[in-house]
Amino acid sequence: MTATPDSLSRPRTARRVARTAQRAEQAKTRLSSPWATAISIAVAILWTVPTFGLLLSSFRPEQQIKTTGWWTFFSDPQLTLKNYTEVLFGGSTQLSTFFVNSIVITIPSVVIPITLALLAAYAFAWIDFRGRDFLFVAVFALQIVPIQVTLIPLLQTYVDLSLAGSYWTVWLSHSIFALPLAIFLLHNFMKDIPRSLVEAARVDGAGHVQIFFRVLLPLLVPAIAAFGIFQFLWVWNDLLVALTFAGGTQNVAPLTVRIAELSGTRGTAWHLLSAGAFVAMIVPLLVFLSLQRYFVRGLLAGSVKG
Amino acid sequence: MSWILDASTTGEKLLVMAFAIVLFAAVMAIILFAVDRPRRVPNWLIALAFCGPAGLMLGFGLIYPGLRTIYQSFFDRTSTGFVGVDNYLTIFTQEGFQIVLRNTFVWLLVVPLASTLIGLVYAVLVDRTRFEALAKGLIFLPMAISMVGAGIIWKFVYEFRPDQQGVHQIGLANQIRVWLGMDPHQFLITAPWNTFFLLIVMIWIQAGFAMTVLSAAIKAIPDDIVEAARIDGATGIRLFRHVTVPAIRPALVVVVTTIAMGTLKIFDIVRTMTGGQFGTSVVANEFYMQSFRQFNAGIGAALAVVLFILVIPIVIYNIRQLRLSEEIR
Structure with a gap:
């Protein structure tokens, strides 16, 4: 890690x-x-x-x-x-619906944590405030918390708020689980930016918000891409979070949940399983192959989360 | 307004997604706009605006639930009666759970070492060859697909057809057995070896990660070290053992511990391929079954805590090794 x-x-x-x-x-x-x-x-x-x-x-x-x-x-x-048309649109599997669910789950679950992590990482790197080092170490330490530890109470809270089984809980959960690693990684990239650059902007009268958007953000595009791919693959390929918070419903559950379920209930329907598996794989494979450079960079910079 | 919580058509779903992103952007914009007054706002308030949202979410979604789970692990299945350490006693003494723990340790022992070894050997073998990029890409690809997808791929490899006249094997593993003159084998059902066939899938996925990180480390070895060793007459395996491996030791530690942590929490592969049946369950899968299928919140919470406790020594080892390697430098 x-x-x-x-x-x-x-x-x-x-x-x-x-x-x-x-x-x-x-x-x-x-x-x-x-x-x-x-x-x-x-x-x-x-x-x-x-x-x-x-x-x-x-x-x-x-x-x-x-x-x-x-x-x-x-x-x-x-x-x-025929296998593909059946698995995508056939009444028993309807993977096209779950494909849409996967997309709807993934995009906010990538955008939201990256935005929040960028802001927090900026504060840890470039704003002086009391308790900064302590808080940063605390965020860093949170990386080791297995998400299993949080699932039951989190689900209870969602049920109490009557949000359970909606996209909102899935987005929120994925965003939360991504934050510790995202803050840590992006903080490291931000620290690499020369101090003189930030100082110069400060002398020119720019506040923290302006420095963040005008100076740092453009320089961080490769780092954002690196973590973005990571988070994209992680969310798209996730089973546990979706299974817990989205359940098996056709309205929210992503492809992974549906295919794991098919594997359990129709384990010998290989014409559906094989095509289904590749329907689920095609998007991450395309993203991965086209942006592999950034992925390797992210991998080497910070390694993997769990 | 019910579509905000229960979007059911594609249009509604996309609309909710756009709404969520716009809402999020608007909230963040208001917060940032409020503190964008150079020199008039104290630093701590700006820091709060930048860190506050993330901090709130971490408190709500990681710290509070984490503490709550530890608390619940001392209560019974409905979280109402205090039972002390009974849940932990059950996990460590009941036979069913002992199989689960044993399997987890087998995974933990085999997967990190095997994936790292394969990744390392492969990285060295293809390093600086003409086909390096292609060769690495092939090993690397399993990292992009989900563990569910990998589980399906390998379940198909292990597929079993009874050994009868006119019945052909459709799984590659059993076909190879038939070609070699052996009987087809129920790879996923016959305990205890089925655990071994499941963890091959994880090795298959993680070797690519090991290879990528180690390959980068190998390329970062200063040329003069390799050169000096060559002049001293070190070649082939001796060069590998006495120069390459010591030089990339920090990277090796990171790879082994990272894979170990991922392996400890392995869930998707077991769930997809056997559902934890036939004596293949592991802690993370049993956690899911107890929490969300058996509705035994006490045991579920205790299993999650066990998982947490098992991670800690790995992390401590990782940090100590990193410190050591920094001191040497």
């Missing part, structure tokens, strides 16, 4: 360029051992084949999935999109 953010985020371009030439030299000797090559290829296959098998299956006709393995496709190729 705690890496050393400053050592990893400093620009290293110059050194990198210098090293490229040397690396090219070493590349020749590196994978000389056939064992090394064999092991890395074996791992790569082991890591891809399970996903590939399910992906291929999701396009095969229902009858074929149930009676033959996906590898028979290569001797008897038959493809169809």
Whole structure:
């Protein structure tokens, strides 16, 4: 949970360029051992084949999935999109509804905690007030609280407020659970901004609100992107929070809840499960592949939450 | 106005979402506008405006519920009668719960070490090769998908069909067994090995994380160290053991402890693949079952507290190791 953010985020371009030439030299000797090559290829296959098998299956006709393995496709190729239309719009699964729910849950659950965390991180980094260090350590320590510890009382509170089972509770819960890590990470990025920049703005008569919006925010875009992807994947892929606060209702529950439920009740309906799993995966995969650079950056800066 | 709480059509849902974001933005704008008066507002008030919303939410959603759970763990299933440490005694002495604890420790022992080892070896093997980007991308991809999705993928790999004339295996694992001349096996049902087949899924997901962080650490090793070791005649495995591993020790500690914390709270995989049946349940899954299926608030709270207590030594170890490595520097 705690890496050393400053050592990893400093620009290293110059050194990198210098090293490229040397690396090219070493590349020749590196994978000389056939064992090394064999092991890395074996791992790569082991890591891809399970996903590939399910992906291929999701396009095969229902009858074929149930009676033959996906590898028979290569001797008897038959493809169809029927599984996807059925799983998305068919009466028994209706994943398109849950897809919308996932989107409605995810967007505010990313926007709200990032905004709040940015403001708090700014205060911890650039406003002098009594008890600042103590409060920051307290927020940092909250990262270790497993969310399980909070679920029952939180749900009770929501029921008392008669908010239970609505989007509001899911948004609020996701935002709360994201805050400790978000504040910690964004604070580290904010501390990296040169003091002189902030001082200069202060001399020009800018207040804290203006400094935050005009000076810091533009410089923090990569950091925000890094944490944003993190939080996006976390919320979209979450099962526990949604299961607890959204329940299984068609009005609120996201894709993960529906698919976990399908896996329990219709565990052998592989034409639905395979297509359903990929319906749930497509958005995070696209986000991940297009913004991988920022994701790795965020990963290296602060590691993962739970 | 009922749609604000019970949106049921797509249009209503999107409307509620837009409404929530606008409402949030408006509240924040009012707060910030109120304190945007340079030199006239005291610092503590500005700090309150910046930190207050986050602080309120943390108090409401983490600190208060956390304390409340600890309190409830000493009460019975309806949170009415005080039972002392009975819930904890039940967890540590009843046979069903002992299987749950045993499984959690198996996960905790195997997953962090195996994922880190695989991630490390792979990072070293593909480092500075021509296919590095592609090779890393393949291992990394499972990190993007949900544990529910990963659970489905592997459940399909483990799928079992009875060994009868004319029945083909559709799961890859059993087909490989058949090709090798063995009988198909109920991977997810036969205890105690089914836990092992579940935790493979977590290793599959976490190895990518380990590989990414460790690969970055390996690339950050100063070239002169590697060069000096080469001149001294260190190559291959000796270079790896005596130069690479010690140099990335801090990163290794971070990776192992991070994965350990994630593994401790593992829930989605077990829930999706077996639902905790067949002796595969773990603490986080049992917490969910007791709290929201058996409606035993006392045991549920006690399980959550056990989870919390188990995390603490990992965090302390992590912080101590980081301190040590900073002193060395």
